[in-house]
Amino acid sequence: MLSLRIRLEDLKSANWRWSTDQWTNGASWIKPVASSVLTRTLVNNHGHRCTVTVEERKAGERDFTTVAMEQGRVRLSAGVFGTAPLYLMAVGDELHGAWDLAQLRPYLRTGRVVPRTVARILTRQHRYTTDTLFEGVYRLTERATAVFTASGLTVRYPEPAEHVLEPRTLRLGVDPVDVFSSLLSEAVRETPTATECVGIELSGGADSGNVALSVRAARCNRVYSFGLVMSGSMGAQQRERRRRFVDHCGFRDTAIPAMQHPPFVPGGVRALGKPHDPAGAFYQEAFDVLRAQAAARGCDVIFTGNGGDEINAHHSRTSAELPMTEPVPWLGSKAKQALADVDEQLAPIPVLPIPALMAFGLHNPGFLRVGVWPVSPLVHPRIVRFMEQLPHEHKRGKAMFRERLRRAGLPESVASPAEPENFLEVMETGLRTFGLPTLDSMLRESLLGDLGYVDPKALAQAREDAERTPVVPDLLCDVLALEVGLRALT
Numbered sequence: 001m002l003s004l005r006i007r008l009e010d011l012k013s014a015n016w017r018w019s020t021d022q023w024t025n026g027a028s029w030i031k032p033v034a035s036s037v038l039t040r041t042l043v044n045n046h047g048h049r050c051t052v053t054v055e056e057r058k059a060g061e062r063d064f065t066t067v068a069m070e071q072g073r074v075r076l077s078a079g080v081f082g083t084a085p086l087y088l089m090a091v092g093d094e095l096h097g098a099w100d101l102a103q104l105r106p107y108l109r110t111g112r113v114v115p116r117t118v119a120r121i122l123t124r125q126h127r128y129t130t131d132t133l134f135e136g137v138y139r140l141t142e143r144a145t146a147v148f149t150a151s152g153l154t155v156r157y158p159e160p161a162e163h164v165l166e167p168r169t170l171r172l173g174v175d176p177v178d179v180f181s182s183l184l185s186e187a188v189r190e191t192p193t194a195t196e197c198v199g200i201e202l203s204g205g206a207d208s209g210n211v212a213l214s215v216r217a218a219r220c221n222r223v224y225s226f227g228l229v230m231s232g233s234m235g236a237q238q239r240e241r242r243r244r245f246v247d248h249c250g251f252r253d254t255a256i257p258a259m260q261h262p263p264f265v266p267g268g269v270r271a272l273g274k275p276h277d278p279a280g281a282f283y284q285e286a287f288d289v290l291r292a293q294a295a296a297r298g299c300d301v302i303f304t305g306n307g308g309d310e311i312n313a314h315h316s317r318t319s320a321e322l323p324m325t326e327p328v329p330w331l332g333s334k335a336k337q338a339l340a341d342v343d344e345q346l347a348p349i350p351v352l353p354i355p356a357l358m359a360f361g362l363h364n365p366g367f368l369r370v371g372v373w374p375v376s377p378l379v380h381p382r383i384v385r386f387m388e389q390l391p392h393e394h395k396r397g398k399a400m401f402r403e404r405l406r407r408a409g410l411p412e413s414v415a416s417p418a419e420p421e422n423f424l425e426v427m428e429t430g431l432r433t434f435g436l437p438t439l440d441s442m443l444r445e446s447l448l449g450d451l452g453y454v455d456p457k458a459l460a461q462a463r464e465d466a467e468r469t470p471v472v473p474d475l476l477c478d479v480l481a482l483e484v485g486l487r488a489l490t
Helices: 008-012 101-107 115-123 176-189 206-218 232-249 284-296 308-312 333-341 354-369 381-389 396-407 424-444 447-451 456-468 475-489
Strands: 002-007 017-019 022-025 028-032 038-046 049-058 061-070 073-078 087-091 094-098 137-139 145-149 152-156 197-201 222-229 252-257 301-303 373-375
Touching: 002 008, 002 061, 008 073, 087 101, 087 145, 087 152, 094 101, 101 475, 115 333, 115 475, 176 206, 176 381, 176 396, 197 206, 206 222, 206 232, 206 308, 206 396, 222 232, 222 284, 232 252, 252 284, 284 354, 308 354, 308 381, 308 396, 354 373, 424 456, 424 475, 447 475, 456 475
Parallel strands: 197 222, 197 301, 222 252, 301 373
Antiparallel strands: 002 028, 002 094, 017 022, 022 028, 038 049, 049 061, 061 073, 073 145, 087 094, 087 137, 145 152
């Protein structure tokens, strides 16, 4: 929710003042994200103590990032929602922080990457942790606390969040669809907007579809829907589902052909070498177009269907096992050694589902860059807790989600589509048309190869094999995106 630069020297007095868009004190500054969803509060600005709180306004719920300062000490703490990441690093007697990793670019060095993070990225063993790609740069995870003094920067994890471990029996006469509908609509209504102009990511699936129904119920003014639409027969079915939602809800719709914006497409962030998070989303180019469209329509908030898969999952939080990973033949010796450490320094169980929090870190900075605040109501803590208690038969195959769509009058082809959309063709097009030429450049000169994380000979063999296979291995996207991202940042 904020970016900052705090010098310990400036903390000898608490003389913080609001100046245009940030708090300043000497050469130090704290800049909240510009959003109507956030409030800014300054308290205790006297003597040697000051507290700046940037809070997301939610009726009945509170999410925040707090910076408490006194002479020689800065303490930061985070709330549970994790909407915007906060990356922290110490440079001498200065603390730097940003919600966009690229803002820390002047201090990042390719020779100081974290081996276990590189190994996680290359093998898709992603973990929720304070670790980032760069040594000395930490992510403030949910409910965590960071302390900066002359001795350096330390981050402390909270206790694991409490969860309902097993489903419960519904009370006689309780309709879970009605309860869920009420909770979801309430979560949507709690989000304030200064312009009364909001957007919604509408894929045409059950997750975004249920959010759409609640946005329709809660919003009477301008609502714009945006969707990345696939091609072929899959895309035709998706377009029809989206049309049904748009007509039913009365949205003003923008459909974006995803095949025109695949990974590594010319004009996209990776092809242009613009500074960006190397661990960013696979389909950043396409979502960048969607985000730009939302900003152009004047939306100050956009609702997403993120988290639907996670809250419908059926597993025990005490014995869940991570899926087996696909072998990566081009791993270098340093990455192989680091595989033993991929489960080190993990954050404790959070309030929200871990995949949702990780997705926020990948997707949400892009919205913040264009002045749009993203909201994922399906993982509101009250809904997460409700879904944990719900008997599995209502979650299997997203049964309750689909039943709510049927009750709204939407046809079975919308409530339970035979061929849900996916991005596989978009990935294949991006890799085949633009990724392989990028790989040729990497084979000539590679940061990851020079650092020992990639075996150049094995990668060259993969490039040769890709010419003869009907489908380019999508694992190549991981190594290419990481290489391109590192070059752009450093």
